[in-house]
Amino acid sequence: MNINPEKILVVRNDKLGDFMLTWPALATLKQSLPSCEIHALVNPYTADIARLCPDIDRVIPDIGADAALDSQLAFAKQLKQSGYDAALTLFSTTRVGWLLLLAGIPYRLAPATKIAQLFYHRRLKQRRSRSEQPEHAYNRDLVVHYLHESGITNIAEPEPPYLHFESTETQQLRQEFCAAYQIPAAQKLVFIHPGSGGSANNLMPEQYALLGRQLTSKGGHHIVVSAGPGELEQATGVADSLCDTPHSIYHSTEGLVRFARHIACADVFISGSTGPLHIAGALNCNTAAFYTRRRSATALRWQTVNSKDKRLAFSPPQGADAEDMSSIDVSAAAMRVSERFLHS
Numbered sequence: 001m002n003i004n005p006e007k008i009l010v011v012r013n014d015k016l017g018d019f020m021l022t023w024p025a026l027a028t029l030k031q032s033l034p035s036c037e038i039h040a041l042v043n044p045y046t047a048d049i050a051r052l053c054p055d056i057d058r059v060i061p062d063i064g065a066d067a068a069l070d071s072q073l074a075f076a077k078q079l080k081q082s083g084y085d086a087a088l089t090l091f092s093t094t095r096v097g098w099l100l101l102l103a104g105i106p107y108r109l110a111p112a113t114k115i116a117q118l119f120y121h122r123r124l125k126q127r128r129s130r131s132e133q134p135e136h137a138y139n140r141d142l143v144v145h146y147l148h149e150s151g152i153t154n155i156a157e158p159e160p161p162y163l164h165f166e167s168t169e170t171q172q173l174r175q176e177f178c179a180a181y182q183i184p185a186a187q188k189l190v191f192i193h194p195g196s197g198g199s200a201n202n203l204m205p206e207q208y209a210l211l212g213r214q215l216t217s218k219g220g221h222h223i224v225v226s227a228g229p230g231e232l233e234q235a236t237g238v239a240d241s242l243c244d245t246p247h248s249i250y251h252s253t254e255g256l257v258r259f260a261r262h263i264a265c266a267d268v269f270i271s272g273s274t275g276p277l278h279i280a281g282a283l284n285c286n287t288a289a290f291y292t293r294r295r296s297a298t299a300l301r302w303q304t305v306n307s308k309d310k311r312l313a314f315s316p317p318q319g320a321d322a323e324d325m326s327s328i329d330v331s332a333a334a335m336r337v338s339e340r341f342l343h344s
Helices: 016-020 023-032 044-050 069-081 094-102 115-119 135-149 167-180 205-214 232-241 256-263 275-282 330-342
Strands: 007-011 037-042 058-061 086-089 107-111 122-124 188-193 221-227 247-251 268-272 287-290 311-314
Touching: 007 023, 007 094, 016 044, 016 275, 023 037, 023 135, 037 044, 044 058, 044 256, 069 094, 086 094, 086 135, 094 107, 094 115, 107 115, 107 135, 122 135, 167 188, 167 256, 188 205, 188 275, 205 221, 205 232, 205 330, 221 232, 221 256, 232 247, 256 275, 268 275, 268 330, 275 287, 287 330, 311 330
Parallel strands: 007 037, 007 086, 037 058, 086 107, 107 122, 188 221, 188 268, 221 247, 268 287, 287 311
Antiparallel strands: none
């Protein structure tokens, strides 16, 4: 066991939201081992935003499960040549476990789940399927376990924000955005993002529109209906139902980093459990999120990483079907969002 690691590989190569929930774990690792190089193996889709993470020294885009066997073997060789002292796999698949074994990394840690755990000689029982704590806490627990095994006693406890843009840059972008969309500069910006990655049920467009129409604020607000690639139709459906409520559509077509910079301009970000929500959380923005009560997709399991006072969560009430998002009282949600984030 190397108690003075020089280079560590952290693996989280699935969806955007999952990756954003690793940032507290990455901050814990880097701040506990400041002289160690931290590399991150990520989904190519998240690589650009991963490069913004102050706790990652190098980003390695995964070649993916569909790559040919000779490409997989070459990738394992590349990892071996990097000379990692440890690999911490926050979400493991059989392919990833096999690659890290072939790479000869001397310390390999992963959750003790499924067949993938056979490729690791260090495993941590987490029972994530029970959803007894947030995903970001499960991720951090793996890092803390590694640090304990390395003899590190002074373990960092970082606080949000985990993603940060210079305030002058954010202010400038906000001014430009308001000018482009003819929004009074003093009004609060309420982002409503109706799109979803599809991993959890979401509100219907008419529910988001009803929510938007019933928001109230001190000093006025403007609703920005945001959309990523392939989500413009949903955003347009919400915008059309906002009627006379001041609103604009922001269609993000310039990549995740540009979208993240716009999210940083928001006074509150409202959405289902999806990647952009977790970008907002990493930025420590005010968030209001809608979740099912299905055990694998609850508000607790997919809690954002912003401060407690900056997040609200809504789910179907007890007695309703766990995934019946139509049972959520969006009028009551609008009142709570308004009181918490828009009346100050």
